[in-house]
Amino acid sequence: MTAGTICRTTAAKSAKSRIVAVGAIAVAGTLLLTGCGDQTDKKDEGGKKVVSAPLSDELPANIRNKGVIKVGSDIAYPPVEFKDKDGKTVGIDPDIADAMGKQLGVTFEFDNGTFDTLLGGLRSKRYDIAMSAMTDTKNRQEGIDEETGKKVGTGVDFVDYFTAGVSIYTKKGDDQGIKTWQDLCGKKIVVQRGTVSHDMAKAESKKCKSGKISIESFDNDQQAQTRLRSGGADAGSSDFPVAAYAVKTSGGGKDFQLVGEQVEAAPYGIAIAKNNPKLRDAIKMALDAIIANGQYEKIIKKWGVDAGAVKEAKINGGK
Numbered sequence: 001m002t003a004g005t006i007c008r009t010t011a012a013k014s015a016k017s018r019i020v021a022v023g024a025i026a027v028a029g030t031l032l033l034t035g036c037g038d039q040t041d042k043k044d045e046g047g048k049k050v051v052s053a054p055l056s057d058e059l060p061a062n063i064r065n066k067g068v069i070k071v072g073s074d075i076a077y078p079p080v081e082f083k084d085k086d087g088k089t090v091g092i093d094p095d096i097a098d099a100m101g102k103q104l105g106v107t108f109e110f111d112n113g114t115f116d117t118l119l120g121g122l123r124s125k126r127y128d129i130a131m132s133a134m135t136d137t138k139n140r141q142e143g144i145d146e147e148t149g150k151k152v153g154t155g156v157d158f159v160d161y162f163t164a165g166v167s168i169y170t171k172k173g174d175d176q177g178i179k180t181w182q183d184l185c186g187k188k189i190v191v192q193r194g195t196v197s198h199d200m201a202k203a204e205s206k207k208c209k210s211g212k213i214s215i216e217s218f219d220n221d222q223q224a225q226t227r228l229r230s231g232g233a234d235a236g237s238s239d240f241p242v243a244a245y246a247v248k249t250s251g252g253g254k255d256f257q258l259v260g261e262q263v264e265a266a267p268y269g270i271a272i273a274k275n276n277p278k279l280r281d282a283i284k285m286a287l288d289a290i291i292a293n294g295q296y297e298k299i300i301k302k303w304g305v306d307a308g309a310v311k312e313a314k315i316n317g318g319k
Helices: 015-023 025-033 061-066 092-104 115-123 138-142 196-207 221-229 240-253 277-292 295-302
Strands: 041-043 049-051 068-073 107-112 156-171 188-192 214-218 235-239 256-273
Touching: 061 068, 068 092, 068 115, 092 107, 092 277, 092 295, 115 256, 138 156, 156 196, 156 221, 156 240, 156 277, 188 196, 188 221, 196 214, 196 235, 196 256, 214 221, 221 235, 221 240, 221 256, 235 240, 240 256, 256 277, 277 295
Parallel strands: 068 107, 188 214, 188 235
Antiparallel strands: 041 049, 156 235, 156 256
16 A cells, blocks of 8 residues: 555566657656656666666665565554555555565565564564664664663664654543553553554553552554453553554544553664665665655645654654
8 A cells, every 4th residue: 555656667568558658758857856766667687677766776785686675663653564454555654665676676574563572573584674763862773772771782763754652541531640650550551562652661660659550461452452441450451553543443433542641752763784775774764765755745644643743754763
C-alpha cells in the first residue's frame, strides 16, 4: 500500500514499452519532480538487464545487486505496521519504506519478529535494517541495556523519520482518576515488552512512595490491549499514534479512552548496524528525497498522524 503516484520501470517491459520509454526522455524532468526518478533499464557486467533509480548507486553493492532490503519489524502495531484483513503488511512504516524503495530501486521486505528481538536480529545479520516504531535513544545507539545500564552489544545507528510521545489509555468511562504516570502507583498497567512504555512504567514504579506499579508485559501491543479490554488491568500505555489508533478503532471506538497528555516525545528511527554506514546514508538520502517530493507528507496525512511529521531526516537524533 502506498501513498502518492506509483511509477515503475521493470525488466519485464515489452520492446514496445521500451521504445515508448525512449520517446519519453523529454519528460524526464517531470518524472523527477513526481518522485519517480530516473528509472531506466541498464545492463550489468553479465549483460543482465537491471532497473536503476535515482539513488540506486548510493546503496552497498551487495544490496543493490539483490534488489532487496530485509526489514525486521514487529508487525502488530497499528497504525505503524500491521496485517490487514487480507494478511498484507500495511501501515505508516511499510508505506514510507515503499516510497524509499522507489528512490533506491529496491524492495523493502518486512519480516515479522517480536520487538525485543529486532536489534539482536540486526546484529546477527538476519535483517539489513529494523523499522518498527523504534524510539531512537542514546542507549540503543551505544548498545546499553535500558534497565541494567550494562553494555549488551555494539549499538546501532538510526535514521530518524517520525516523532512520537508515549500515552496512557484506560477502558472507556473508567479512568479511575488516572491522568499522569504518578497516578498509576498502586495500580496495574499493561505494556509491550521492551518498549519505551515498558521502561517508563519500571522507572515510575521506583518513584512510587506507596504501592508500586504492577506491570504486565506482552510480546505485542495487541495482546496488552486484549488484557485491558477484558478487565485484567487498570491502564495500558503505548506510543501516541498506536494508543490513538486503538482508541479510535477498538470496539468501534467504544473500548478505550486516552487519559492525560503524551509525554517523552522522541524520534522513531530506522536502525542500521554501525558497520554499514553506506546503507545508513542511502536510507537517509531516500527519506530526504520523499520528504522533498511530497510523498512523505501524503503518507503521514493518510494515517492521520500529521503531528509527528519531520521536515528532514536526521542520523542519531535521539537523546
